Amino acid sequence: MTKAVPRHRKRIATATTLTAVAAFVSAGVALAAPSNADSGTTTTLAGTTPGYATASADLGATGASTQVTVRVYLAGQDAAGLEAYARAVSDPNSASYKHFLSATEVRNRFGASQAQIDAVSAWLKGAGLTVTGSNIHWVDVTGTAAAAQKAFGTQLHNFSTPQGTLRSNTSDVKIPASVSAAVLGVAGLAQSTQHAVTNHQKIDNTARGPVQNNDPSCSDYYGQKKAPSSAPAVPAGYTTPATLAQCSLVPSELRDAYGVTKTGLTGKGATIAIVNWYGSPTMEADANKYSIAHGDKPFAPGQYSEVNDPSQWTHQDLCGGGDFGEESLDVEMAHGLAPDAKVITVAANSCFDSDLLAAEANIVDNHLADIVSNSWGEIMYSTSGDIDPASMKAYDQIFKQGAVEGIAFDFSSGDCMNNDAFSVSSGLNCDPTASRAQVDWPTSSAWVTSVGGTALGLDKRGYSFEAPMADNRSGRTAPGAASWAPGGQTFGAGGGVSETIAQPWYQSWTVPHSMASTLMDGTKTTPKRTIPDISLNGDLYFSSTLVGQTDQASGTYSEGGFGGTSVSAPAWAGVLAAAQQAQWGIPVGFANPAIYARAWLTNDVVQNPRQIGSSPIHSVVFQYPASSPAAGQYRLIQYGNDEGLPASRGYDLATGVGSPTALFLRSFGFGH
Structure with missing residues (x-):
């Protein structure tokens, strides 16, 4: 779990883009939730192995019964539509400038749907992890290292670092392709010792x-x-x-x-x-x-x-x-x-x-x-x-x-x-x-x-x-x-x-x-x-x-x-x-x-x-x-x-x- 420490594109959207954004909002379109069915194929989340997890620093496998806490961040119903609307509503040159939505509208149109939350939760429970909380942004789970390895298609090892022994996945995380569209990222498999600092x-x-x-x-x-x-x-x-x-x-x-x-x-x-x-x-x-x-x-x-x-x-x-x-x-x-x-x-x-x-x-x-x-x-x-x-x-x-x-x-x-x-x-x-x-x-x-x-x-x-x-x-x-x-x-x-x-x-x-x-x-x-x-x-x-x-x-x-x-x-x-x-x-x-x-x-x-x-x-x-x-x-x-x-x-x-x-x-x- 990373700890916080104590702070391009063209200038304006085209008329076509803004029209598409407006149509999306007025129609209230939402992406379909991914299927719960697992075809056996997986999607690799590139860049999810920390730099300290090297062969020379490897101290061996983490105990299978070691308890881990993981958060799976959810992509929501339309990540591309969210970014497009966020830009349009913030750009003084846009026809949609300051056409803000309510918190309820944002949750309903861009947050994860209940079907997506249920699908991700079912995958994690199926691997033996326990869901401890969920919302439109993420699903939190706990369980053993063995269950986490099964869920995320990687091994957990301990590594020697300048900050002491840290646990990490040995390879990039893999998730079922059936839920990949609903997943933004996975955090908590790799440990970090970054310290909190406020800027004063x-x-x-x-x-x-x-x-x-x-x-x-x-x-x-x-x-x-x-x-x-x-x-x-x-x-x-x-x-x-x-x-x-x-x-x-x-x-x-x-x-x-x-x-x-x-x-x-x-x-x-x-x-x-x-x-x-x-x-x-x-x-x-x-x-x-x-x-x-x-x-x-x-x-x-x-x-x-x-x-x-x-x-x-x-x-x-x-x-x-x-x-x-x-x-x-x-x-x-x-x-x-x-x-x-x-x-x-x-x-x-x-x-x-x-x-x-x-x-x-x-x-x-x-x-x-x-x-x-x-x-x-x-x-x-x-x-x-x-x-x-x-x-x-x-x-x-x-x-x-x-x-x-x-x-x-x-x-x-x-x-x-x-x-x-x-x-x-x-x-x-x-x-x-x-x-x-x-x-x-x-x-x-x-x-x-x-x-x-x-x-x-x-x-x-x-x-x-x-x-x-x-x-x-x-x-x-x-x-x-x-x-x-x-x-x-x-x-x-x-x-x-x-x-x-x-x-x-x-x-x-x-x-x-x-x-x-x-x-x-x-x-x-x-x-x-x-x-x-x-x-x-x-x-x-x-x-x-x-x-x-x-x-x-x-x-x-x-x-x-x-x-x-x-x-x-x-x-x-x-x-x-x-x-x-x-x-x-x-x-x-x-x-x-x-x-x-x-x-x-x-x-x-x-x-x-x-x-x-x-x-x-x-x-x-x-x-x-x-x-x-x-x-x-x-x-x-x-x-x-x-x-x-x-x-x-x-x-x-x-x-x-x-x-x-x-x-x-x-x-x-x-x-x-």
Whole structure:
């Protein structure tokens, strides 16, 4: 079972295609369920053997009585029709644009039929497996290794890997041809040790407190205060005179910077879902306390809700159970950018794909929200095995069903730059099992919005400039030291080119061909999906964002500076809620076509913004505040250097098309 880790075609469908789609929908046509009869022929699911399952690593057969849990994902009644309609309803140039279907219509027309579910269940039961649950997306089964081998036409062996002994199928999965049309993929035969990671970091041992302005250790805006003379001099080539880093930002400053305040939009009428694992028991109280402390409205009665059952939580030791900083960050940013939108936390029972997919499916099947924000991601290629292709297909199926309903999914792009060896060695959120430079999943899906990060500089009036999200920092340095303590790069916004996902139609007229057709190892290819799509502030030391939460052990509420694309993703969800309000409450739906059509209305983020002078290395001095155990110590911060992903004019792999503006938001009200 793969575990999640803590975010082309022509531009428009032809008239013939759209007519066919419309005819399909109006007729309500469904594919016939496969026959239960087994002719003895099988279909091989290519690519279902993980890379670690080699002869040299083989430790022998898995015990026949070993219990295994497997999920068989269902293809639904018309996968091709689902993709065609999802594209048509999302494309501003399509006659079917915004002709969304209800959740019931989506289930009836595109979900698996009862006949398909019954046929797949009968095959699995016939092999000796026990069906433990089923729905329009999948069938879950348990049983012995012997029964699983019979069902899936392969042997199960144990293999030696860098992460320990893992069980896997020794050859690609085979399924009866009679049910092959109903099966999307099979997950769970091969084990994986990928760990859950959310895309955020908290500034170590610091809390700015409920009021950050006038703090002597930081600047209210870029360049306001010079670094104290007790800090070492900055090296040659760094920004001089050295200035103190900005105080941690709060939602009102982000609303001002991205034009939300200027438009008067508040997200009224929209619902934002936050998906993560587990859930804080003090979330609503913390969000209300945080909002009031910073001049914003708390949640009104019924404005915040949760889908969360702690009795069903599993794998808390592996998934970081009890650390609710991510949920606090997500909820407070979504509410802060769209203070009148409803917010619902949909807490997965673990950080495994099976539970995360269940959370996403629940939102789509019951239309719980218009916008879904996810601040987590998964390494696609690791030494413990590549991500399960069946899970990838299942995610995409849910995202397309959401698009048909008018639901937008966004994911943070990650905090490990391009995930190369340098990124991994820098630590923090980077997965040491990453085997090569790569983009994360699901943020690289063609059916979600990948939200990158920036470093946001303010002036007295508000927005001043943005640079890519990345920090090089010195070590902690005591006052009076002669030089800065050694340090290194901490993190940077994720981005890059997918190895396998074809370039989606909406990117073909904006992303440079040479960029999309060059993989991260330099190999030339046909154009591929690139990320991110859009970006917002997420930097850690230059422009951190203040977050409040209650420590569950002590019961103490405190606030501290956070950074990462986990800040960017829920903030974007708030902006999208404002865009929905701008077009009279009609959901934006899958947002990428609308984003790329409006690329010229965004802030174009470049490597070296002119507003900060000509110094080749842009820097600030971070001083730990009086509330920190490291009070008075300093770090020298070089910001805007996203290793391996330089920003440039137009679309780039560091920041996508740029960041939103008031004009970008107002444009959603045009023509409606």
